[in-house]
Structure formats: structure tokens, C-alpha cells
Amino acid sequence: MFFSAQMEEMSVFPRISLKPEVSNYLKGVYLNKEVLAAVGHQEAECRFQKLLTCLSHPPSYTCVRVNTHLAPLEEIRHKLGEELKKQMCRSSEDVQVQIFPHPRIPDVLLLPVIGPRPVKQLSSELVVGAQCGNAVLRGAHVFAPGIIASPKYMKRGDVVSVFSDLEGKCTRAATSFEGKKVFVGNGVAQMDRSSIFCSDKPAKGIGVQMMEPLYQSPSFDGVLPSLAFLQNLPSVVVGHVLGPRPGERILDMCAAPGGKTCHIAALMGDQGEVVALERIRNKMDKIRQNAKLLHLHSIKAYCCNSIQAVSNDPAQETEGPPFAPESFDRVLLDAPCSGLGQRPTMANTWSLKEVCSYQPLQRKLFHAAVRLLKKGGVLVYSTCTVTLAENEEQVAWALDTFPCLSLQPQEPHIGAEGMLGAGLSPEQLRLLQRFSPELSWDQTETAAPQDCRADRDTIGFFIAKFLKN
Numbered sequence: 001m002f003f004s005a006q007m008e009e010m011s012v013f014p015r016i017s018l019k020p021e022v023s024n025y026l027k028g029v030y031l032n033k034e035v036l037a038a039v040g041h042q043e044a045e046c047r048f049q050k051l052l053t054c055l056s057h058p059p060s061y062t063c064v065r066v067n068t069h070l071a072p073l074e075e076i077r078h079k080l081g082e083e084l085k086k087q088m089c090r091s092s093e094d095v096q097v098q099i100f101p102h103p104r105i106p107d108v109l110l111l112p113v114i115g116p117r118p119v120k121q122l123s124s125e126l127v128v129g130a131q132c133g134n135a136v137l138r139g140a141h142v143f144a145p146g147i148i149a150s151p152k153y154m155k156r157g158d159v160v161s162v163f164s165d166l167e168g169k170c171t172r173a174a175t176s177f178e179g180k181k182v183f184v185g186n187g188v189a190q191m192d193r194s195s196i197f198c199s200d201k202p203a204k205g206i207g208v209q210m211m212e213p214l215y216q217s218p219s220f221d222g223v224l225p226s227l228a229f230l231q232n233l234p235s236v237v238v239g240h241v242l243g244p245r246p247g248e249r250i251l252d253m254c255a256a257p258g259g260k261t262c263h264i265a266a267l268m269g270d271q272g273e274v275v276a277l278e279r280i281r282n283k284m285d286k287i288r289q290n291a292k293l294l295h296l297h298s299i300k301a302y303c304c305n306s307i308q309a310v311s312n313d314p315a316q317e318t319e320g321p322p323f324a325p326e327s328f329d330r331v332l333l334d335a336p337c338s339g340l341g342q343r344p345t346m347a348n349t350w351s352l353k354e355v356c357s358y359q360p361l362q363r364k365l366f367h368a369a370v371r372l373l374k375k376g377g378v379l380v381y382s383t384c385t386v387t388l389a390e391n392e393e394q395v396a397w398a399l400d401t402f403p404c405l406s407l408q409p410q411e412p413h414i415g416a417e418g419m420l421g422a423g424l425s426p427e428q429l430r431l432l433q434r435f436s437p438e439l440s441w442d443q444t445e446t447a448a449p450q451d452c453r454a455d456r457d458t459i460g461f462f463i464a465k466f467l468k469n
């Protein structure tokens with residue numbers, strides 16, 4: 001009842017499907033007393049409904065962070081244009097590639113996503129898992145491990161319509177599926193059905209090359225691997241907000257796969273030391289691979305539970321963890337979180353208990369972060385979720401628990417301010433940066449300048465910057 005006609009036009013997918021207990025919880029967040037008093041019931045309800053709609057749709061820009069420590073932005077922009085032109089020549093469609101520099105962020109290129117486009121569904125159906133389907137909506141081809149069902153006699157070269165299995169209910173190696181699914185585009189099979197499902201080893205590589213995706217966005221698989229890195233815009237903002245300088249010692253506490261670690265090292269011109277910690281070993285290896293790919297030598301990655309990264313010995317001088325208190329000039333806590341800002345996500349099957357399990361973990365990590373930071377140092381806390389419990393409530397708790405911390409302005413500040421509901425003052429909320437795609441969801445098709453639309457139509461994200469006095 002609160003939807004504008006324009007918004008319905010933009011919605012090709014149903015709103016994100018959540019467990020009723022999670023949906024009610026989120027509604028309680030978006031319709032909390034402070035918000036209701038400020039904007040009224042109708043506007044608060046409208047924002048919540050828009051949130052549920054935009055979460056199931058991809059953002060309308062692909063953001064590429066360029067490795068400016070290896071080459072200037074314009075040079076990389078030119079090379080990227082040439083690479084993507086070659087890619088388009090191989091595709092059956094005549095699509096122009098537009099690449100814009102971001103006017104305020106010097107290492108960002110933006111590529112508009114074209115879609116939803118009118119693509120005709122075929123009778124041959126191939127089903128992929130939801131995660132694979134989400135990647136296709138952001139420009140990826142279908143990788144073989146993501147395929148769950150395919151036509152019975154599918155041969156390499158066959159043209160198929162690709163569907164995403166929303167609830168994970170399709171049986172592996174099925175030949176058809178009648179459950180909840182959405183169409184994500186048409187492509188050409190790169191393998192026979194038998195090599196996907198019947199071989200002894202799990203199939204690897206591209207299983208379906210997308211030729212007519214519902215949302216057209218270039219595939220970056222193998223494109224300028226040392227110069228261009230796909231990263232959501234708010235994640236790039238985090239690196240700039242942290243503001244690392246050459247020669248400093250920086251700690252990235254929850255670092256895999258290392259997108260922000262690599263950005264920090266690049267911003268320092270690879271001069272200084274970036275210590276990247278990650279609890280899961282395989283994921284830690286990914287940080288090392290990414291650092292190598294981007295030619296960054298100042299990164300030192302360790303497998304470590306960051307809650308235990310502080311040594312009780314102030315004279316501790318080992319290279320790896322645990323570290324002596326006050327060892328770092330800046331600390332990034334890009335915390336493990338409920339991830340409810342990720343887009344596109346069409347279905348999330350988490351229980352309320354799972355969604356609420358992150359606040360205590362984040363607080364333990366926060367304690368370690370404050371201890372490891374030097375006096376006068378900067379701590380940045382970020383999440384890719386939309387709850388108050390993991391964002392503004394954590395800030396209120398931190399200011400209360402650590403009197404040495406004060407909130408700092410952020411540069412750049414291109415997102416909205418913090419959300420009401422955690423008892424923070426208007427001044428404090430203004431210092432927080434919340435990327436809230438629901439606030440402009442029905443305006444994304446208007447004549448707003450490209451970069452403004454790119455700044456607003458992002459994943460849901462939160463950033464707070466503190467100084468330790």
C-alpha cells in the first residue's frame with residue numbers, strides 16, 4: 001500500500017524472503033520509537049518495505065577499485081575499457097561499456113549495470129544455487145560447482161535459461177525443478193551434463209557462459225588482475241576513512257579475503273606494515289594470494305583468533321601475534337556480522353538466534369582492538385549489515401565502555417548518517433556513515449547525476465571512526 005508505482009516497475013524480484021521472526025525483528029528496528037517519533041509511522045514502514053525490496057535486487061553500479069600504486073587511474077581506466085571491449089566483441093550482443101571515475105574517491109571506477117533487461121526465457125532450464133545466482137546478477141558467468149540441475153541431454157554449446165534456486169530445495173543432478181526459482185538470464189553451456197554430474201572429480205571452471213544476463217555487467221574474471229579489484233563502494237570508503245599513511249603500522253583484525261587489507265597497503269604506497277589477521281586458515285591463504293596478485297609486499301597475514309591477539313607482556317616483540325598492547329597506529333575492525341546488507345540476496349534462511357549472535361563476538365573483538373591501538377591512534381569499525389544491534393548500539397556501548405574513545409568525522413562521507421534508535425545524539429549520528437539503499441530506492445531511475453546514484457544504490461553498510469585519546 002505504501003509502494004509508489006515507479007518502485008513496483010523497478011522490482012523484478014519478490015522482496016527478500018526472511019524467517020518471520022527475523023522479518024519481525026528487522027521491522028522492530030526500522031520502526032523503533034525514535035524513528036517513529038522523527039518520521040512517523042507511514043514513512044518508517046515505507047523505508048522498511050523498500051529495504052526488503054532493494055535487498056533482493058543488485059546495486060545499479062559495479063564498483064572497481066584500481067590499484068593506483070602500480071599505475072595512474074586514467075591509464076587503468078583506458079586499459080579496462082580496451083579489455084571490456086574485447087569481451088563485448090565475443091558476446092552476441094552490441095553493448096557499450098561506460099566507465100566513470102568517482103568524483104570524490106580517487107581510486108574508484110564505476111560501471112553502470114544495465115537492467116533489468118527484457119530477456120526471453122527458453123524451454124531448456126538449468127538451475128544454480130542462490131549464491132551462484134546472486135553472482136550472475138552481478139556480472140559473473142556460471143561456475144560448474146554452482147550448477148544443481150540441468151536438462152537431461154545437455155551438451156556443450158546448448159543454449160539454456162539459468163534459474164536461481166531461492167530456497168536451496170532443488171535436488172543435485174535433477175533434470176527439472178518446480179520449486180521457488182527466479183530467472184537470471186540465458187547462456188551457453190560450456191560442458192556436457194555428464195562432465196558436471198557424472199565425473200569422479202567435482203567439475204571446475206565456467207559451466208555456462210552468460211550471453212543474455214537479466215542484468216548486464218562485465219565479467220571481471222581474469223581482467224587486469226593486478227590493477228582492478230571488484231569491491232563494493234562502501235568497502236572502498238572504509239580504506240579512505242581509516243586514512244593510513246606511508247610508514248605506519250596498521251592492523252586489519254578480520255581480514256579475509258583481504259580486499260580492505262590490500263587497499264590499505266596501496267594507500268600507504270606499500271611503505272610500512274599491514275598486519276592482517278584471519279581466524280580461518282584457508283581464508284588467510286586467500287589474503288596472501290591477493291597481496292601477491294596486487295604486488296603488495298607490506299602485508300603480513302597470520303591465522304589467528306583476533307580476540308586473543310593481545311599479549312599480556314608489554315615487552316612482547318615477536319613478528320606475529322600476540323602483539324604487545326598499543327602496537328598499532330591504526331586498527332580496522334571490519335567485523336564478522338549478520339551480513340543483512342548484502343545485495344542481491346533473495347532469501348535468507350537464518351534464525352533470529354543466528355542473526356543476533358554477532359553482537360557479543362563483535363564486542364570481544366572491540367576490546368582487543370582498543371588494547372592494540374596506540375594512544376592518538378585511529379580505530380575504524382565497519383559491518384555490512386543493517387541492524388542497530390551491530391551498528392549504532394555498538395557505538396553507544398563502545399563510547400560508554402571506553403572513555404578514551406571519541407567519535408571522529410569521516411572523509412569521504414557519501415553515505416547517510418547513523419540510524420535513530422540507539423540513544424545517540426544528533427551530533428553523534430552525523431559522525432556515523434550508514435549506507436542505506438532504501439532511502440533512495442525509488443529515485444534511482446531519476447535524472448540524478450551518475451555518481452550520486454552510485455553513492456546511494458549500494459549494499460547496506462555501516463562505518464564508525466574513533467580516536468583513542
Ligand SMILES: C[S@@+](CC[C@H](N)C(=O)[O-])C[C@H]1O[C@@H](n2cnc3c(N)ncnc32)[C@H](O)[C@@H]1O
Pocket residue numbers: 235253254255256257258259260261277278279280283304305306307334335336337
Ligand atoms: C566481514 S569479513 C572480512 C572482509 C574483509 N575485511 C575484506 O574486506 O575482504 C569478516 C572475516 O572475519 C573472520 N573472523 C571471524 N571471527 C574472527 C576472529 N575471532 N578473529 C579473526 N578473524 C575472524 C571471518 O572468517 C571473515 O573472513
